[in-house]
């Protein structure tokens with residue numbers, strides 16, 4: 290089975306280009322040291338990354354996407370919860386600098402290795418939390434449990450895209466700063 294060109298594979302916008310394990314006996318040894326997520330994936334055959342999202346939840350297992358303005362209310366409604374209760378149970382307040390000034394944004398909490406929120410929900414998180422990987426609180430049964438109301442960053446993210454083609458945390462934060470409404474799909 291032919292392998293996709295390595296240079297086309299990218300995951301996690303701010304990280305180095307991904308390389309993936311190649312299991313064919315006669316294939317050159319793959320450099321799996323650059324990215325632990327590809328190295329830990331299952332054996333071939335792999336889905337074709339040219340088809341877009343490869344549906345393995347790699348992003349959901351490491352760095353949840355951020356909600357754009359107006360989306361927290363929609364996700365809360367999906368779960369039939371008041372928005373404030375939804376925030377207190379499932380979200381944290383993350384932040385990133387936009388044009389030199391911090392902008393605060395709602396994000397699904399990451400879970401720790403025991404399946405519990407890595408930090409208290411409904412509150413701001415710190416810089417260390419931001420860089421650590423953790424499963425999204427909404428990632429259940431190998432899928433997104435709020436898919437119909439998932440964050441805009443998740444909806445726009447495809448791990449095989451070039452980083453510049455994905456929405457970034459900064460893009461979402463800029464929407465909050467500018468008070469932009471989420472465009473209707």
Ligand code: SF4
Nearest residue numbers: 349353425428433443
């Ligand atoms: S909200 Fe859904 S799509 Fe986004 S990271 Fe969490 S599980 Fe994945």
